[in-house]
Amino acid sequence: MLTVMRHELNMQDRSFSTYLFGFFLLETIGIAAMIYNINNKMANFEYCLSTITLVFVLIIPLITMKSIAEERKLRTDQLLYSLPLSMWDIVLGKFxxxxxxxxxxxxxxxxxxxxFKRYGNVYLLTSYGSIIAFIFLGAALIAIGMFVSSLTENQGIAAGISAVIIALNYYSLDLANITSSTKQGSLLVILFFILIIGFIVRSLTKSTLAGVILAALLAAITGIVYLIKSDLFEGLVPSVMSKISFFQRFYAFVNGNFDVTAIVYYVSMTAFFLFLCVQSLEKRRYN
Amino acid sequence: MVEVSHLTKKYGDFTAVSDLSFTIEDGLIYGFLGPNGAGKSTTMNIMTGCLSATEGEVIIEGHDIFEEPKEAKKCIGYLPEIPPLYPDLTPVEYLEFVARAKGVPSSELDEQIESVMEETGITVYANRPIKNLSKGYKQRVGIAQAIIGHPSLIILDEPTVGLDPKQIIEIRNLIKNLGKKHTVVLSSHILSEVQAICDRVMIISRGKMVAFDAPENLESLMLGEGTIEVKASCSKDIIEPVIASMEFATGYDIKEEDGGCTATVRIGSEDRQKTQAEMLRMFGEKGVPVYQITPVRASLEDVFIELTHGSSEPDAEEEEVEE
Incomplete structure (x- = not known):
């Protein structure tokens, strides 16, 4: 893993987009700090971080788009496959x-x-707690970006899809407010997702039967649950949507509450998307 | 040593490799020959762990490539069809990464990089970004990558494709040298190349092995009985009685040409050199003005066309599937 990491650092440090990423991150935080902390004379640095989280939509794809898509395009993925490295070595090294x-x-x-502490009363614990959470949030988004990059060999497409996913996640709370909170609405959304799962299973296993059976099974379970306890479906979709938001959880840190469950959530999301990334690499050998 | 047994790879309904079994002995150079889309690259990709197999197993130095990929891959150096190079890196940096990934200890790193660069002749361009190198040198960097870390088995997929004639000769010599220290498997659809370098030839067609032998044996396989061609600057009447009197000739055919004639003599499975000498003696004795006498050999080309007969037509379609 260290070999891949070392190599990847060497590669990324030659890439313009890495510097662009650093530049944008420093620039936006610098501007936010100037506006909040210097011009408005506020002592809370954490607000800068919470203001600029939207910038992740633009800059995370910058550092993750090449990650695996580029290897495929250059055909260097064949080198990685033939070297005595495990898929986890490769994915973790890159991550x-x-x-x-x-x-x-x-x-x-x-x-x-x-x-800022030199000029006023800064809550250092909240500030550094937020910085730590900011890093975990970034790590989870990087894992998503890497997974998307493993799906295509076109870095432009990888960047676009990652940006859309991160933006959807960013606005998921606002979207949650406009989605239907009725039982029937939730049921429809769930059935729609079951349909998507069916299609994914079909494309992975290349068996229409498997996809249909799984989708039918899931739909039947959902139907039974709905008949027995339809209250469960009340407001289900909006509450799930607000729970999956990475950004919503970050605001707890800004408010001075070091939320360990959020950190656990970020770490498990990171692990989950890296796992998907490994599977996506493995799958290419089994096409 | 590599043992491949009952290897099968299917893409949906298309069978790229079908029930392929062979054994690769240490210290020889093997040539994998077949028309485009025959399954050469697919087989090589499976042998190196880049692709899964639908059925069958590949055992490399006692390690199953699917069960113990790390151990098996440590014994292999692989150069895919398109050399997997990072254009921004220099050959030194690139080789350092590959060597580390192959588990070469840091203390031997510089020495090994130096030695493979010397072996492949890229020392001059050691610190130039790979993107600025010519195609031939890129190919050499690819080969250097395959041989670093002293793997016992080196697999090269069409190593001379797209190179100019001079580079082809250089790469061939390089491969011959590699064959002295490593077991080499290379694929090609150029027959003369395989004939020039390889100790053993595997001919594969439509995912099936159709022949596996030394190049000279494959030729004699086709010969069955030997044929000798005689050219003389005299008429048919003079040469015919002499040939007819030869006991070892099992049959002949004489054609009149401008200013002479050409006789094709079949000699059964006699010792060729002896027979030719005897023939010359007899022609001399009778005063037949023979000016050329040549043994006719079936080339590997003939063997190849004979064995893969009719399979190269749906090329385009098969190649697409392989991609």
Whole structure:
């Protein structure tokens, strides 16, 4: 894994997009700090972080789009497959290299609260708690970006899809407010997702029967649950949508509450998407 | 040593490789020959762990490539059809990554990189980004990548495709040298190449092995009985009685040409050299003005066409599926 990480750092440090990423991150946080902390004379550095989270939509794809798509395009994925490395070595190596490049600008950012401390009363615990959470949030988004990058060999498409996914996640709370909270609405949304799962299973197993059986089974279970306890479906979709939001959980840290469950959530989401990424790489050998 | 048994790879309904079994002995150069889309690359990709198999197993130095991929892959150096290079890196950086991934200890790293670069002749371009190298040199970097870490088995997929004649000769010599220290498997659809380099030839057609032998044996397989061609600057009447009197000739055919004639003599399975000498002696004795005498050999080309007969037509379609 260290070999891949070292190689990946070497590669990323030659890539313009890595520097662009660092530049955008430092620039937006710098501007936010100037507006909030310097011009408006507020002592809460954490607000800067919460204001600029939307910038992740633009900059995460910058550092993750190449990750695996580029290997495929250059056909160097064949080299990685033929070397004595496991898929986890490759994926984790790439992930930690990208994380290091994300952390590098964060080192500069970590100095800000100390600087402001000299001129006023800064809540250092909240500030650093937020910075730590910001890093975990970024790591989870990097894992999503890497997974998307493993699905295509076109980095442009990878960047576009990651941006859309991150944006949807960012706005999922607002979207939750406009989605139907009725029982019937929830049921429809769930059936729709079951249909999608059926299609995914069909494309993975290349068996229409397997997809149909699984979808029918899931639909039957949902139907039975709906008949027995339809109250469960009341407001289900909006509440799920607000729960999957990565960003909503971040605001707890900004409000001074170091939410360990959120950290656990970020770490498990990171692990989940890296796992999907490994599966996606493995699947290419089994086509 | 590599044992491939009952290897089958299916893409949906299309069978790229079908029930392929063979054994690769240490220290020889093997040539994998077949028309485009015959399943050469697919087989090589499976042998190196880049692709799964539908059925069958591949055992490399006692390690199953599917069960113990890490151990098996440590014994292999692989150069795919398109050399897997990172254009922004220099050959030194690239080789360092591959060597580390293959588990070469840090203390031997510089020495090994130096030695493979020397072996493949890329030392001059050691610090130039790979994207600025010519195709031939890129190919060499690809080969250097395959041989670093001293794997016992080196697999090269069409190593000379797209190179100019001079580069082809250089790469061939390089492969011959590699054959002294490693077991080499290379694929090609160029017959002369395989004939020039390889100790053993595997001919594969439509995913099936159709022949597996030394190149000279494959030729003699086709020969059955030997044929000798005689050219003389005299008329048919003079040469015919002499040939008819030869006891070893099982049959002949004489054609009149401008200023002479050409006789094709079948000699059964006699010792060729002896027979030719005897023939010359007899022609001399009778004063037949013979100016050329040539043994007719079936080339590997003939063997190839004979064995893969009729399979190269749906090429385009099959190749697409393989991609």
């Amino acid at each position: 930690f290299a990208t994380l290091v490049n994300f952390m590098f600008p964060m080192v500069f950012i970590a100095v800000y609260p100390l600087l």
